[in-house]
Amino acid sequence: MxxxxxxxxxxxxxxxxxxxxxxxxxxxxxxxxxxxxxxxxxxxxxxxxxxxMPGTIDAHTHFTAAHDFPELELREGTQGAAAHGVTTIIEMPHSLPPVTTVDSFLARREMLASSCCVDFALWAGLDGNNVSQLAKMQQAGAIAFKAFLCSDSADGAASDEKGLPRLNDDSLLRAMRELACFNGLIGVHAENHDILIGASRELRAAGRSDNRAIALAGPEIAETEAVGRVLHFARQTGVRTHIVHVSSAEAVRMITAARPAARVTCETCPHYLLLDVEDLVRIGANTRCSPPLRPRPVVNALWQRVHSGEIDLLASDHYPCTPAQKQTGQHGIWDAVKGLTGVETLGPLFFSEGHIRRALPLAEVARMTARGPAQVFQLWPQKGAIALGADxxxxxxxxxxNWTVSGEKFHGLGKWSAFDGIRCxxxxxxxxxxxxxxxxxxxxQVAPGFGQFLTRTGYSPVLSGG
The missing domain is CATH 2.30.40.10 (Urease, subunit C, domain 1)
Structure with missing residues (x-):
C-alpha cells in the first residue's frame, strides 16, 4: 500500500x-x-x-504494575497512547511476577503482543540474584535492565510483590559488569537508600503527614549522591548506563560532565518540568512520585538543561493506578501510591510547554520524544525520525x-492527572x-494486538522459550 x-x-x-x-x-x-x-x-x-512529527516513543511505562487487570490496562491504555501520538512504548518489568527470568519475560512479551495497540519493547529487571539470566533475557529480546538503588522498605526489599528490591553496591557492580559483556543497557533509579529511609523515619517520628513532608523525605542530595556513585561504576565497567526520571539539574550537570568517559544517558519527565513542590503541597496525593517534585529554582534550572540539549529524552513514567488507589489512608499522604499517569499527556504537554510557550525548536521536541529514545534504546534508525527507510x-x-488536561477523560483505569486544569x-x-x-x-482505527514487538535494531530475539 x-x-x-x-x-x-x-x-x-x-x-x-x-x-x-x-x-x-x-x-x-x-x-x-x-x-x-x-x-x-x-x-x-x-x-x-x-x-x-515523528511518533513519540515513551521509554518508561508501567501499564502492568498498577492493578490486577494488566491486559485490560494494556488494551485501553495503549489506545490512549495512540490517541495522543505515542507510537511505541517500552514497558518496565514490574508485574506479577516481576520480569527477572527468561520465563517471566516470555510470558510478559506474549501478554503485550495480544493486547497492545502500539509497538512495544520490554525492560527486564535486576533483583540481585539473576545475573545468570541476563544474557538469556537479552537473547529473548530484553531491550534494557532496570535497577533500583532504593526501596520504601528499610531492609531494601521490594515494596510490593510486583516490584524489584534495592540493589546494594556489590549487586549493582556485578550486574553492570555482566551487562557490559554483551553491550546491554542498565537503567537506574538513582536515589540513596539510607538518606531516604533516614529522612522518612525522622519526619514520621515528628508526626509529619502533610504534603510538604513528601518533598522533605526525598531530598535532592539523595539523587545527586546516587547518580555520582552510578557514574563511577559506569566509568569502571564501561557498561551503557541510563539514569531514569532525573529531577535534578545538578544531576544532569554531573551526567554531562561524565561523558565521554562513561557511556551514560538520562531522561526527565513532564512533571519535573511543569510542576514544583508548591504544586505537591497544593494538589497532594496525585503528585506523589519518586523522586519528588522539586522547588521552582530547580525546575527552572532543569529547563536550562533541556534547552542546552543535555537531556537525552523525555519519558512519562506512566503509572495508571486507579483514582481510589491514589487516595490517602490513615497515615495521610504517606499511604498514597507513588507514580503519575502520563502517557496521554507526554507529547502534547511538551509540544505546548516546550515549543509553544518556551520556543523550543520542533526538531528538539522531536529529538527528546522520538530520536533520543530510539537512539538510547537502539531502535534507531528503524524508529525515531522522519527519514528515508524509517518506519x-x-x-x-x-x-x-486549544485544550485543557482532564484526567477523567483518559483511557484505561487511571482516569486522573496531576496536570488537571492545565491549558495547552x-x-x-x-x-x-x-x-x-x-x-x-x-x-x-485498529484493534488490540496491532502492536509489534521491538528489540535492538539488527538483533534477532529468540521467539520461543525452548
Missing part, C-alpha cells in the same frame, strides 16, 4: 520543512518537494495546517488546537504506525 501525506510542515532531524511524504510498505519512501508531480497512491492524507510512525499535530495549545489529530492510521477524528 502507498500513502501520500501532503501539505504538512514536516519535522526532520535537521529541522522543519514543507514537504510531502510518500509511505510505502510501512516505511518512509520519499520526502518530496511540494508542488512537484506526485506519485500514484492508494491513500491521500491532506495535512494542511498540521505539523507532521512511518507519525503524529499529526494541529498547532492551533497543540494536540494530536491523527496517528500512524508503520504507515497505518491507528487514530483519527477522535476514534481508534
Amino acid at each position: 502507498r500513502t501520500l501525506i501532503v501539505n504538512g510542515l514536516v519535522v526532520t532531524p535537521t529541522g522543519e520543512i514543507r514537504a510531502d511524504l510518500l509511505i510505502e510498505q510501512g516505511k518512509i519512501a520519499g520526502i518530496l518537494t511540494p508542488g512537484g508531480q506526485l506519485p500514484a497512491a492508494d491513500e491521500l492524507i491532506d495535512a494542511s495546517g498540521l505539523i507532521v 512511518a510512525d507519525l503524529a499529526l499535530y494541529d498547532p492551533q488546537a 495549545r497543540g494536540n494530536v489529530v491523527r496517528t500512524l504506525i508503520r504507515g497505518i492510521t491507528v487514530f483519527r477524528a477522535g476514534e481508534m
Whole structure:
C-alpha cells in the first residue's frame, strides 16, 4: 500500500520543512518537494495546517504494575497512547511476577503482543540474584535492565510483590559488569537508600503527614549522591548506563560532565518540568512520585538543561493506578501510591510547554520524544525520525488546537492527572504506525494486538522459550 501525506510542515532531524511524504510498505519512501508531480497512491492524507512529527516513543511505562487487570490496562491504555501520538512504548518489568527470568519475560512479551495497540519493547529487571539470566533475557529480546538503588522498605526489599528490591553496591557492580559483556543497557533509579529511609523515619517520628513532608523525605542530595556513585561504576565497567526520571539539574550537570568517559544517558519527565513542590503541597496525593517534585529554582534550572540539549529524552513514567488507589489512608499522604499517569499527556504537554510557550525548536521536541529514545534504546534508525527507510510512525499535530488536561477523560483505569486544569495549545489529530492510521477524528482505527514487538535494531530475539 502507498500513502501520500501532503501539505504538512514536516519535522526532520535537521529541522522543519514543507514537504510531502510518500509511505510505502510501512516505511518512509520519499520526502518530496511540494508542488512537484506526485506519485500514484492508494491513500491521500491532506495535512494542511498540521505539523507532521515523528511518533513519540515513551521509554518508561508501567501499564502492568498498577492493578490486577494488566491486559485490560494494556488494551485501553495503549489506545490512549495512540490517541495522543505515542507510537511505541517500552514497558518496565514490574508485574506479577516481576520480569527477572527468561520465563517471566516470555510470558510478559506474549501478554503485550495480544493486547497492545502500539509497538512495544520490554525492560527486564535486576533483583540481585539473576545475573545468570541476563544474557538469556537479552537473547529473548530484553531491550534494557532496570535497577533500583532504593526501596520504601528499610531492609531494601521490594515494596510490593510486583516490584524489584534495592540493589546494594556489590549487586549493582556485578550486574553492570555482566551487562557490559554483551553491550546491554542498565537503567537506574538513582536515589540513596539510607538518606531516604533516614529522612522518612525522622519526619514520621515528628508526626509529619502533610504534603510538604513528601518533598522533605526525598531530598535532592539523595539523587545527586546516587547518580555520582552510578557514574563511577559506569566509568569502571564501561557498561551503557541510563539514569531514569532525573529531577535534578545538578544531576544532569554531573551526567554531562561524565561523558565521554562513561557511556551514560538520562531522561526527565513532564512533571519535573511543569510542576514544583508548591504544586505537591497544593494538589497532594496525585503528585506523589519518586523522586519528588522539586522547588521552582530547580525546575527552572532543569529547563536550562533541556534547552542546552543535555537531556537525552523525555519519558512519562506512566503509572495508571486507579483514582481510589491514589487516595490517602490513615497515615495521610504517606499511604498514597507513588507514580503519575502520563502517557496521554507526554507529547502534547511538551509540544505546548516546550515549543509553544518556551520556543523550543520542533526538531528538539522531536529529538527528546522520538530520536533520543530510539537512539538510547537502539531502535534507531528503524524508529525515531522522519527519514528515508524509517518506519512511518507519525503524529499529526494541529498547532492551533486549544485544550485543557482532564484526567477523567483518559483511557484505561487511571482516569486522573496531576496536570488537571492545565491549558495547552497543540494536540494530536491523527496517528500512524508503520504507515497505518491507528487514530483519527477522535476514534481508534485498529484493534488490540496491532502492536509489534521491538528489540535492538539488527538483533534477532529468540521467539520461543525452548
